[in-house]
Amino acid sequence: METTDTYLTIAEPSEGLYKDKGSKFIAYAYPVFTEEEIKEILNELKKSHHNARHHCYAWRLGADMERYRANDDGEPSGTAGRPILGQIRSKELTNILIVVVRYFGGTLLGVSGLIKAYGTAAEDALEQAEIIERVVEDLLEVKFEYPAMNDVMTIIKDDNLEQLETQFELSCRIVLAVRQSLSETITEKLSSLEQTKVECIGIR
Numbered sequence: 001m002e003t004t005d006t007y008l009t010i011a012e013p014s015e016g017l018y019k020d021k022g023s024k025f026i027a028y029a030y031p032v033f034t035e036e037e038i039k040e041i042l043n044e045l046k047k048s049h050h051n052a053r054h055h056c057y058a059w060r061l062g063a064d065m066e067r068y069r070a071n072d073d074g075e076p077s078g079t080a081g082r083p084i085l086g087q088i089r090s091k092e093l094t095n096i097l098i099v100v101v102r103y104f105g106g107t108l109l110g111v112s113g114l115i116k117a118y119g120t121a122a123e124d125a126l127e128q129a130e131i132i133e134r135v136v137e138d139l140l141e142v143k144f145e146y147p148a149m150n151d152v153m154t155i156i157k158d159d160n161l162e163q164l165e166t167q168f169e170l171s172c173r174i175v176l177a178v179r180q181s182l183s184e185t186i187t188e189k190l191s192s193l194e195q196t197k198v199e200c201i202g203i204r
Helices: 035-048 081-090 112-130 144-158 181-192
Strands: 005-011 014-020 023-031 054-061 068-069 096-103 131-135 137-145 160-167 171-179 196-203
Touching: 005 023, 014 112, 023 112, 035 054, 035 096, 054 081, 068 081, 081 096, 081 112, 096 112, 137 144, 137 181, 144 171, 144 181, 144 196, 171 181, 181 196
Parallel strands: none
Antiparallel strands: 005 131, 014 023, 023 096, 054 068, 054 096, 137 171, 137 196, 160 171
16 A cells, blocks of 8 residues: 555544444444553453443554554444444544444344445444545654754754653753654754754654
């Protein structure tokens, strides 16, 4: 897949709902960045919906969209997680988690009924969400000696870079959020200054 430094995701959490033959399917969509975040959300939902029969979900992470998972949580294989993931794919979203909580109504829905229920609930949650384009940013840690301060700050100002952390002493440190497509250029500019070291410490 072609690398890009923008991706589509949702602006904030949203909910959807689907009912069929007494069963209730409540869908929750969340913008997420890490698998740790996903685990925390799943644990919280399982606590708040401890009476529910199933907590099925799908997620996708990264601008390259290569990390994803679908989980049926006890439903027949392929009837829950996959249709939820299908909704994420159809909208070309990433950095997103959708969980569909099912309260069983006593009547079996069959394979096609379940696929429809989980897919429709997930679709409804996405219809309630605001879909936005985000930019992938590298987090650059810049370490420099105090005399280099003016030169470093000039580059930050000229390129309109966002400062996330600052520490100004004899030895200074700044963490910058830099659009990924510009990261190499900015790193080269800053590294060319005397007594200045730049390291990429993460992405967001």
